Amino acid sequence: MSAPLPSWNDGAARQALLDFVDAVTTEGAPTYVPPEDRVAVFDNDGTLWSEQPMYVQALFAVDRVRALAPSHPEWRGRQPFKALIEGDEEALRTLTEHDAAALLAATHAGMTTGEFSHTVKEWLAKARHPRFQRPFTHCVYQPMLELLDHLRTRGFDLHIVSGGGIDFLRTFCEETYGIPSSHVIGSSGKTRMEWREGQPVLVKLPSLTSLDDGEGKPINIHLHIGKRPVLAFGNSDGDLQMLQYTGVRDGPRLRLLLHHDDDAREYAYDREAKAGRLDHALEVAGQEGWTVVSMRSDWSRVFS
Amino acid sequence: MSAPLPSWNDGAARQALLDFVDAVTTEGAPTYVPPEDRVAVFDNDGTLWSEQPMYVQALFAVDRVRALAPSHPEWRGRQPFKALIEGDEEALRTLTEHDAAALLAATHAGMTTGEFSHTVKEWLAKARHPRFQRPFTHCVYQPMLELLDHLRTRGFDLHIVSGGGIDFLRTFCEETYGIPSSHVIGSSGKTRMEWREGQPVLVKLPSLTSLDDGEGKPINIHLHIGKRPVLAFGNSDGDLQMLQYTGVRDGPRLRLLLHHDDDAREYAYDREAKAGRLDHALEVAGQEGWTVVSMRSDWSRVFS
Structure with a gap:
């Protein structure tokens, strides 16, 4: 078997991930978490695929x-x-x-x-990404695909928790990330059941029922999953509450933020960004000792 | 290996279940459904456990x-x-x-x-059931536990879709039915994130956001699962839309209604019931050829 996370450079971030997975999956260890509670949540835009120049x-x-x-x-x-x-x-x-x-x-x-x-x-x-000139589903991050695979192999229960629309996300998450539709959480709108051509269908209505961003993320994690995650990975201020909600004090937990600091291979943005702004969450990450992943230093390869 | 569904009497209902499971899981058959699409949904009150004399x-x-x-x-x-x-x-x-x-x-x-x-x-x-004098979690139906096990063994993806409150259901569904919290759908209320004792928590607010009954069931199936079920099992008019929404014309699908016609071992009620009223759905079942399960004739044993 080859080493896990091949597109991650040796360093604090890769080591934190490997150590956490070992801690949580080693039977008998005080940090052991049974598979049914090994919930891991991932933001999508800017965490699993590129969110620039626009969502x-x-x-x-x-x-x-x-x-x-x-x-x-x-x-x-x-x-x-x-x-x-x-x-x-x-x-x-x-x-x-x-x-x-x-x-x-x-x-x-x-x-x-x-x-x-x-x-x-x-x-x-x-559609093609305006800069990289390939389908958006090919603008997903290779190191993140490797992380999803590694966690899946070790019995984690993976969920996407994104500000994007839930119906939009589900069109590609199963094929692109191997995450089934029931494990995809997003913003959602009202629907109504109607009969069309003798078949009941759900019709989309214009009103939004849940904006899955900020405080909406823990609220939807509770609604859809019903458990606190032990691992959360985000990249913007909209992920702050999800990371705060992850784990309990003294229990095993890992909170990660991807920092986009790589203008050469992808984009460099944080405090000044319109989409994916990362400001307050980065400050809290520093205070709380969360793991900040540098795209430039921690990833040997960006895209799949 | 012992025969599946031992508490089900030989008859049309048991045969319909066994035939459907074979049809859906036989590779190469035109009715084959891959495991990721083998979604089966179950009402809870009156379908998996007793709902009389009151929810x-x-x-x-x-x-x-x-x-x-x-x-x-x-x-x-x-x-x-x-x-x-x-x-x-x-x-x-x-x-x-x-x-x-x-x-x-x-x-x-x-x-x-x-x-x-x-x-x-x-x-x-x-708490004890007023008639049976035992915990409510011991008032679950043994034939239904056997069906859940049989479907799980054959790779079905099981979900509860109940009018009951989602937070209430999740306190016992994992232990009682082996169905994890992320696969439990119910009525839900608003929550708000607050900090208490230095830890973020979700506080329940008085307003209902989703009543998971009638049309609310297909709407929540779409929101939480994102796929149409191929099997749905209910027992009251509140399950009608969920059963109608199940499967597509010409595709494999099984719709079942449990008919409470056993006053000796449990209860007998349908059109006149206050809780769990079964009237219109029974009529549609007759017209559409859905499988109506008679508690009295189809089950050799009722409780676990």
């Missing part, structure tokens, strides 16, 4: 707005639709995760969950 | 109201609290699942999820 789902929303604009003349005079249709780069860059959710609500309302999933899959198959 | 959670709420009454003098003049405190049997019998949810909201608001779970566990350890 992937925001790019999807932009393309949807443009595709649907001809049948929505009222959008031409209304922000943020106007900016998107006109290709206003500055407005695009300042789209927040919340704006993206609002845009999605406007563009997907009335679709069934099946139609939505189909539309996203078609888009993901064709 | 177990309603009994819990009653006991909580009585325990908390001394510090809530305003309850003495207000229904449904008044009836509960005074032991008005008729009012107790007409409590709906929705009343129970409202009572729970009033009695658990302000507790952390951990405190709530602890309170329920303590109550379940002491």
Whole structure:
């Protein structure tokens, strides 16, 4: 068997991961955690795949707005639709995760969950990352795939906990990360059951029911998983509460933040970023001794 | 290896279950379903354990109201609290699942999820079924435990989808049914993250966010599981939409309703019942050819 985490350089971050997995899985050790409680949660945007220059789902929303604009003349005079249709780069860059959710609500309302999933899959198959010129599902981080594999092999129960839309995430998480749809948590909107062509379907409605960001992450972890994680990996201020909620005092737990400090191979951003801003969480990480992973120093390879 | 489903009498229901499991798990068969899509959903009250003479959670709420009454003098003049405190049997019998949810909201608001779970566990350890005089977790149906085991052995992905409160259910589902908390879906209320004694906790708030009954069941199946089940087992009108949502036309699917027609060993009720009313769903089952399980004829043994 080859050594685990081959794309991680030797260093404090890799060692912290290996030590934690050993501590939690060694039977008889005081730090042992049985498999059913070995819950590990991962943010997606900026933690498992690239979130720059914009959230992937925001790019999807932009393309949807443009595709649907001809049948929505009222959008031409209304922000943020106007900016998107006109290709206003500055407005695009300042789209927040919340704006993206609002845009999605406007563009997907009335679709069934099946139609939505189909539309996203078609888009993901064709869309390319503006800088790396390949599908977004090929802009996932190789070291993170190795970590997911390592944890899975050691009996961890892996979950995605992302600010992105849950239906959007589920179109690729199973194939890309090997994480089944029931283990994918995201922001969600209201749905209604209707009969179409003699079959009951769920139709997406415009209102958001849960924004899975900040405090929304522990709330949804409780709702969907029902246990406190022992390991949490994020990269932005939106992950702070999820990391704080992880583990109990004196119990085994590992909290990690990915620091994007690699403009050559990916991006360098933290305090000043619009999407994926990392400021307060980095400060807390320093105070609490959480593990900060440097993309530049800790990863020998970035993309898969 | 002994024959599966030993507490099921030979008959159409047992045969339908065995045939369906074979059809779905036989590789190469046109009805084959890969394990990751072998989703099976079960109602809890009246399907896995007894829901008469009242929902177990309603009994819990009653006991909580009585325990908390001394510090809530305003309850003495207000229904449904008044009836509960005074032991008005008729009012107790007409409590709906929705009343129970409202009572729970009033009695658990302000507790952390951990405190709530602890309170329920303590109550379940002491409370006894009024007729059978044993813990409620011993009022689970032996044939259903055997079915859960059989499906688990054959690679099905089992989930509970109950009108009961998700935090209430999770206190016993793992131990009683072998179904982990992340596979338990129920009605849920709002929570808020707070810091208590230097630790972040989730505090239960009085408002209900999702009533997991009727149309709420397919909506929550989509939210929590993200796939259509291939097998659904319920026992009341509140399960109708879940059964309708199960499977796709021409695909393999099995929809089952437990019919409580055994007053000698458990209870006999359907159209006239207050809790667990089975009327419209029974009619649809007849029209659609769903499998109706007779407790009296199909089960050689009722309780575990």
